[in-house]
Amino acid sequence: MDQVDRETYSWLVASHMISDQAELDRYREAAYGWLGARTYPYAEPSELRLVTDWCVWLFAFDDAFCESDRRAAEIARALPQLLAVLDDAGAGEEAADPFARALLDVKLRVAEAGNPDQLDRWRWVTKDYLFAQVWEAANREDDIVPTYGDYIFMRRRTGAMLTVFALIDLAAGHPLTAAEWRHPDTRAITQFANDVVVWDNDLLSYAKERGGVNARNNLVSVLSRHRHRSIQDAMNLIGRMRDEAISGMQDLRVRLERLTSPAVDAYVRGLEHWISGSIAYSLTSTRYTRAWQGHSQPRPHHRHPHHRHN
Numbered sequence: 001m002d003q004v005d006r007e008t009y010s011w012l013v014a015s016h017m018i019s020d021q022a023e024l025d026r027y028r029e030a031a032y033g034w035l036g037a038r039t040y041p042y043a044e045p046s047e048l049r050l051v052t053d054w055c056v057w058l059f060a061f062d063d064a065f066c067e068s069d070r071r072a073a074e075i076a077r078a079l080p081q082l083l084a085v086l087d088d089a090g091a092g093e094e095a096a097d098p099f100a101r102a103l104l105d106v107k108l109r110v111a112e113a114g115n116p117d118q119l120d121r122w123r124w125v126t127k128d129y130l131f132a133q134v135w136e137a138a139n140r141e142d143d144i145v146p147t148y149g150d151y152i153f154m155r156r157r158t159g160a161m162l163t164v165f166a167l168i169d170l171a172a173g174h175p176l177t178a179a180e181w182r183h184p185d186t187r188a189i190t191q192f193a194n195d196v197v198v199w200d201n202d203l204l205s206y207a208k209e210r211g212g213v214n215a216r217n218n219l220v221s222v223l224s225r226h227r228h229r230s231i232q233d234a235m236n237l238i239g240r241m242r243d244e245a246i247s248g249m250q251d252l253r254v255r256l257e258r259l260t261s262p263a264v265d266a267y268v269r270g271l272e273h274w275i276s277g278s279i280a281y282s283l284t285s286t287r288y289t290r291a292w293q294g295h296s297q298p299r300p301h302h303r304h305p306h307h308r309h310n
Contacts, residue, residue, distance in 0.1 A: 004045070005033025008052045015102040017060040029286045032056050038277030039164070040270070043171040050109050051167050057102055058160045064099070065133060066158075072137040079130055086123045114170040117178055125162035132157035136217050145216045145225040155219070156191065159198035161274070165190055168270030174263040186264065189252040192245045193271040197278050199238050199245075204282045206235075246275075 009028050018024055036043075036052030043051060065075050081100040085107060095101045111119045136158050139146055146154070156162070169176045180186060202219040223234035249271070256264050 004036060004048055004052055005031050007049060008033050008056055011053050012056050016098040017102055031285065035281040038281050039274045040171045041273060047113060047171040050113060051171050054106050054167065055164065057106060061099060066136060070137055071141050072134050075137050076134050082130055083127060086127055115175055118170050118175060121181065122163060122166040125166050128157050129160045129163055139216055145221055148222055148226050151219060151222045155198050156194050159201065161194045161197050165271065169263060169267050172266040172270055174266040176263045176267055180261060180264050185252050185256050189249055189256065189268060189271065192249045193275060196242055196245045196275050199242050200279055203235060203238055
């Protein structure tokens with residue numbers, strides 16, 4: 001996977017989404033190729049490069065727009081070029097913005113590797129992700145810790161997990177039919193997996209975010225503020241919420257197996273790989289481990305994420 005890591009880093013440099021050399025060095029050290037390898041271990045090399053490049057686009061956009069002091073209006077004004085790329089408006093024109101150019105590259109590769117349904121799924125959830133960033137920026141700008149209900153609902157969008165889940169069946173080579181994608185149990189297990197990964201991320205990134213501008217947009221902060229929990233109690237509660245979501249996934253997995261669909265089975269395994277792979281990557285990547293250095297952090301009390309599917 002070192003080759004994928006080198007190629008993805010070269011793609012990032014060539015994209016000019018990040019120009020600061022020190023920041024580029026941090027991206028190289030974070031070894032994002034290993035995130036792709038751990039979360040899509042079944043992917044062929046070309047598909048692995050595609051999903052890894054997409055993950056890096058999301059990290060770069062997150063760092064530039066979401067982990068910064070960008071105002072909500074500023075992010076909103078950046079959306080037209082990105083949405084035009086997703087909607088094919090002026091797709092043949094040279095985009096002025098480096099994020100739009102890189103997004104166009106990813107979109108064309110998704111279109112080439114997948115079918116029209118797979119492309120449309122990815123496009124729609126990516127739009128949802130982009131619009132959600134305006135909401136998150138408004139919280140930062142107005143110094144608001146969102147309510148629990150609002151946060152749970154919007155975190156399923158701000159976390160971008162639906163955009164990477166939408167590429168699972170493409171990377172696996174087993175396209176879901178429209179009916180399989182819309183099946184209530186498929187949607188339910190996807191939501192559970194989404195919650196688990198973003199809650200894990202909130203726990204793992206709390207040290208990184210707690211002193212920054214985005215600290216309010218974290219489930220630990222939400223529970224501490226609105227449920228009057230200590231930081232430790234908030235983390236423990238998230239652990240219990242996570243266990244319940246994993247249990248829900250296990251029940252749904254049994255039900256989905258009755259569909260006897262290789263594509264659905266591969267998709268469910270892909271969700272499980274994302275849960276275990278994202279934690280394995282986060283516990284070793286300098287993107288997170290450096291933030292923990294020098295901190296004496298509370299630890300969530302929940303079971304280790306190696307459940308029976310992995």
